[in-house]
Amino acid sequence: MTIALYNTLTRATQPFEPLDASNVRMYVCGPTVYDWAHIGNARPAVVFDVLFRLLRFFYGEGHVTYVRNITDIDDKIIAAHQATGEPIASITARTTSAYHADVAALGCLTPTAEPRATAHVPEMLAMIGRLIEAGHAYVAEGHVMFHVPSMAAYGALSRRNLDEMIAGARVEVVPYKRDARDFVLWKPSADSDPGWDSPWGRGRPGWHIECSAMSGRYLGETFDIHGGGIDLIFPHHENEIAQSICAHDGRPFARFWLHNGYLMTEGEKMSKSLGNFYTVHDLLAEFPGEAIRLALLQTHYRQPLDFTKEGLVQAKRTLDRFYGALRGTVATREDRLSDEEADKEVIAPLAHDLNTPAALAVLHERLASLNRASSSVEKHRAARALLAAGEPLGLLAQDPEIWLRRADSAVIDEAAVNAFIEARAAARKARNFSEADRLRASLLAEGIILEDTPAGTTWRRA
């Protein structure tokens, strides 16, 4: 089995072969830490987490380097500081830890490295220096600008040529630009704004240079995969390519470019100005993180995804059925984590450009097998197979009881529930079914669903 990935660079699905199978290298654009992460930040985190898991399966857990940056210097952060007065260091520390909590709740593995931009300013300055020496950048009024016409191949990723960009005429026109398409590598900072000393005066980096500098630092000049949202293709990724290739004497940058599709919410284009975005933090107050993860994986990563509360309700119910089937079938966590054979039937669709919906269809087959199993030996085997199938997707990793009863929440008094169940059992034994049904209904009103099984009555939260 081989991996094939859709490469934005070639607009084709291509067989994936890493440069070095002992160290497969992937860079993904992470969040700018100025606010809660929204669901649009969550999609690439989850999508590329699945790719990370897939690569680890193919090349070994110790042979994949996954870098996801934290942008902690940016005009939006400065704007947030000016709006609220909260110190910048506080804003970035607070939102960074919130982001980490969010992606952990979504079941994402921790990347190999999560470099922060402010910790890599020297690398950026070095790269900017090389670009100036090589004639690809110039200094103007305290700014360092990348000169776009100095790179003939500029525009290859987004497939636009230099003339078209001028025709667009929406590029910012400022007097110090030699060309309207030039973009900033370094800009001066006001005394009140964060800044670093540089050969061109006190200032701060432009948006794109950090990713070039940090990917180079952690992954080398040329690496395997660069991921991010589709909206980053232009100008962010185009400019990253230009900076990196020009700073590296024309040597290639990322070989595969992967982009996840747009997100809509409740049928509308998601946008900050419309205020119709969900933060992961808010969604987690209403839904389990795993339901959010499933909702994101039910659509292929390159397709637009309409993210709705109703979709989350559905995803939660789907997981109820999975965990309901798993309930009582796997004795211990050790058992679950033992060296289970990976499920090739799940890996295969994932290896074909991360077809998570097709992989989920296999999960449903495993679920049906488990539900059909009669003997306890069969059940145990089927349950392990289902758990193994869930692993590449990062699903079904928790204790079914915790999922079904929300056992981590203190809202429900288990002893009281058990008292109801016993009272109902007595009523049923006495064939007083109206009383039994009354007890069941009163629990349902509290959000507790009873299920009678041959082994007795169990309950779960609605």
Next chain:
RNA sequence: GGCGCGGUGGCGGAGUGGCUACGCAGCGGCCUGCAAAGCCGUGUACACCGGUUCGAGUCCGGUCCGCGCCUCCA
């Protein structure tokens, strides 16, 4: 204007030219005191028009419709 995406059954959503996607909802049955969960069975689809092919949802051309980007954005 430039670049690009998509139109699949009631809904969501895959599809790597030839074999049931899958899930939800619906319908019939089994199980159950009745439910819930589960099991079995079942109907409904490829926007339109041409073309290539033994064969097209899948490839090519065209038409219609919807949408995105080109400005901070995952």
